[in-house]
Amino acid sequence: MIISLLNLEKNKTAKIIEIEGGPGFHKKLESLGLRLGVKIKKLSSSIFGGPVVIRVGRTNIAIGKGMANKITVEIENKI
Amino acid sequence: MKKILLIGNPNVGKSAIFSHLTGIDIITANYPGTTVEFTRGYLKYEDEKYEVIDVPGNYTLDAASKAEEVAIDLIKECDIIVNVIDSTNLERNLNLTLQLLPKKIPMIIVLNFWDETKHTGISIDEKKLEEILGVPVIPTCAVTGEGLSKIVSNLNNAKISNFSYDQDEKWHVIGNIIESVQKVFHRHHTFLERLSDITIKPLTGIPAAIIIIGLTFFIVRFIGEGLINYLLDPLFNNFYYPAIINLTKNIKPEFFSKLLIGVTPEVMKSFGVLTTGIYVPFVVVLPYIFSFYIVLGFLEDFGYLPRLAVLLDNIFHHMGLHGYSAIPIILGLGCKVPAILSTRILESKREKIITTVLILISAPCMPQTAMILSLGIAYGIKVVVLIFLIIILIAVITSFILNKILKGEAPELFTEIPPYRIPSFSVLSKKLWMRLKDFSKDAVPLIIFGIFLINILDILNITNFLTDKIGKPFVYFLGLPNEIVSVIILGFLRKDVSIAMLAPFILSAKQFIVAIIFMVLYMPCIASFFILIKEMGLKLALTIVFTVFTVAFFSASLLNFIIK
Numbered sequence: 001m002i003i004s005l006l007n008l009e010k011n012k013t014a015k016i017i018e019i020e021g022g023p024g025f026h027k028k029l030e031s032l033g034l035r036l037g038v039k040i041k042k043l044s045s046s047i048f049g050g051p052v053v054i055r056v057g058r059t060n061i062a063i064g065k066g067m068a069n070k071i072t073v074e075i076e077n078k079i
Numbered sequence: 080m081k082k083i084l085l086i087g088n089p090n091v092g093k094s095a096i097f098s099h100l101t102g103i104d105i106i107t108a109n110y111p112g113t114t115v116e117f118t119r120g121y122l123k124y125e126d127e128k129y130e131v132i133d134v135p136g137n138y139t140l141d142a143a144s145k146a147e148e149v150a151i152d153l154i155k156e157c158d159i160i161v162n163v164i165d166s167t168n169l170e171r172n173l174n175l176t177l178q179l180l181p182k183k184i185p186m187i188i189v190l191n192f193w194d195e196t197k198h199t200g201i202s203i204d205e206k207k208l209e210e211i212l213g214v215p216v217i218p219t220c221a222v223t224g225e226g227l228s229k230i231v232s233n234l235n236n237a238k239i240s241n242f243s244y245d246q247d248e249k250w251h252v253i254g255n256i257i258e259s260v261q262k263v264f265h266r267h268h269t270f271l272e273r274l275s276d277i278t279i280k281p282l283t284g285i286p287a288a289i290i291i292i293g294l295t296f297f298i299v300r301f302i303g304e305g306l307i308n309y310l311l312d313p314l315f316n317n318f319y320y321p322a323i324i325n326l327t328k329n330i331k332p333e334f335f336s337k338l339l340i341g342v343t344p345e346v347m348k349s350f351g352v353l354t355t356g357i358y359v360p361f362v363v364v365l366p367y368i369f370s371f372y373i374v375l376g377f378l379e380d381f382g383y384l385p386r387l388a389v390l391l392d393n394i395f396h397h398m399g400l401h402g403y404s405a406i407p408i409i410l411g412l413g414c415k416v417p418a419i420l421s422t423r424i425l426e427s428k429r430e431k432i433i434t435t436v437l438i439l440i441s442a443p444c445m446p447q448t449a450m451i452l453s454l455g456i457a458y459g460i461k462v463v464v465l466i467f468l469i470i471i472l473i474a475v476i477t478s479f480i481l482n483k484i485l486k487g488e489a490p491e492l493f494t495e496i497p498p499y500r501i502p503s504f505s506v507l508s509k510k511l512w513m514r515l516k517d518f519s520k521d522a523v524p525l526i527i528f529g530i531f532l533i534n535i536l537d538i539l540n541i542t543n544f545l546t547d548k549i550g551k552p553f554v555y556f557l558g559l560p561n562e563i564v565s566v567i568i569l570g571f572l573r574k575d576v577s578i579a580m581l582a583p584f585i586l587s588a589k590q591f592i593v594a595i596i597f598m599v600l601y602m603p604c605i606a607s608f609f610i611l612i613k614e615m616g617l618k619l620a621l622t623i624v625f626t627v628f629t630v631a632f633f634s635a636s637l638l639n640f641i642i643k
Contacts, residue, residue, distance in 0.1 A: 031138035032495055033171045035250065044280040050393035051402070051492045053279050058167050058199065060279065062389045064401065064491020
């Protein structure tokens with residue numbers, strides 16, 4: 001299933017497949033380890049417009065709602 | 080002299096290592112962006128002297144931000160790079176390392192948080208990493224000091240790496256390195272990780288935040304008040320005061336004795352250098368500085384502050400900020416000077432301006448808070464609570480308005496949330512000691528001088544003169560006694576003292592509230608004024624001061640008309 005990071009369900013693991021935005025935005029995300037092909041786990045969803053919290057590797061990262069909406073992820077189907 | 084650069088991602092422990100190497104203490108904490116200034120120190124090893132520079136954390140060297148540009152410039156002229164890496168986050172940290180290696184400068188890699196790899200289920204083969212990258216790799220634990228002596232003894236072994244890679248294949252290369260040096264074991268979540276999840280998720284995090292903030296106030300007040308009532312006040316009244324009176328009773332002429340011990344025996348009203356001048360800084364203010372920084376130090380090192388920033392992000396967006404602004408504002412509850420400096424972690428100028436205004440008006444600093452509690456308690460705890468609520472309300476309204484006036488959008492929150500870490504007792508006590516030392520060195524002499532000045536102006540009748548000439552309009556709008564004008568004018572020199580100066584007036588509860596609100600808000604203290612100029616430039620600093628003054632005057636006048 002392909003979905004934006006904002007709408008990804010809590011506690012689900014998914015792979016980043018698309019990042020909307022210019023090279024600056026890509027670089028910014030990359031600095032904390034977010035880039036195409038990376039697996040993330042969503043820890044908490046945006047409530048009342050607050051940020052989304054995800055885990056990448058061993059780092060927890062808070063991302064604003066708008067930014068999260070520009071990241072598209074694919075949920076891995078576990079066999 | 081050789082120059083050593085400590086460089087690495089934010090929150091990897093560079094400052095802790097710097098302190099160990101140079102013996103210079105700098106404030107460390109568990110959140111990205113603790114260090115905002117470059118600190119220089121010196122280190123001597125085998126008859127050679129080195130200059131060590133602690134560089135604020137960088138994720139990359141893309142020259143995307145000013146901090147990164149400065150780091151790039153420093154690299155050009157340094158002799159040895161000490162690249163500090165968070166061992167539990169190899170991938171992200173190696174990204175910076177791979178950008179440093181091609182600079183062709185002798186380098187050492189420090190794998191910090193080595194102890195944490197064990198209970199996070201990671202095993203790193205540091206010898207293999209050394210082999211691949213071609214520079215010495217030293218595992219350390221900066222908090223306990225483990226392995227740090229090896230950094231020094233390996234300075235001569237720093238090597239220029241001849242590791243080369245294709246820029247486009249960077250992540251692939253990093254992936255391969257990690258594959259061959261790191262093993263990850265499956266393990267259960269630790270207690271601290273579960274606690275982390277609980278305090279981040281809004282549903283459980285918001286109640287947790289309320290409990291933590293409530294507990295913070297309770298502990299600060301419990302320790303502060305306990306120290307005053309059971310230790311310092313009895314010491315002062317039973318031993319110090321009688322001794323001073325005894326020593327000074329024969330001093331002539333009367334002018335000098337007035338300066339030293341004042342005229343009334345009531346310590347808060349005498350304004351003698353040796354009575355009020357000692358009582359205010361050491362008995363009223365110091366205990367609260369002490370208790371506040373105990374709690375703040377713990378929260379900083381444990382890693383709670385970034386979590387609070389995440390929870391507050393939504394509210395702060397309505398004020399044109401993102402949640403990370405909460406950190407400077409919380410630091411401002413202690414002292415405005417480090418708080419204004421810490422706004423450097425914010426991205427845009429707009430954010431810095433709004434946050435700085437909020438730092439200045441959202442709450443009094445700890446010395447002022449101590450004075451407000453000390454004097455306000457006579458009017459009842461309700462009055463004191465009301466004062467703080469009014470101040471917060473004014474701050475919120477002001478930032479809403481600023482958000483509308485200043486063009487632009489708040490950037491979105493994008494930050495790493497560090498893992499919880501059990502604070503080290505020795506690091507905590509060292510940090511507390513540094514903060515108390517700074518207070519004694521910077522603030523105490525000014526407090527005593529302020530009290531001296533107030534007393535001498537009073538004795539020389541200058542106070543009355545000022546009151547007569549400038550007093551009238553203020554007093555009319557604020558509904559305060561004429562004599563308070565001199566307090567307001569002098570308050571700029573020392574804001575906490577200015578509140579102490581209210582003690583001799585017999586104010587009604589309403590007048591007390593109006594006076595406190597005005598005096599907390601109307602001007603930054605002289606120290607924060609200078610730091611404001613340094614950070615913002617004269618023009619912007621004056622604009623901020625003028626804005627804050629306007630807010631103070633209007634809200635205090637308004638209160639005077641509203642409160643019955």
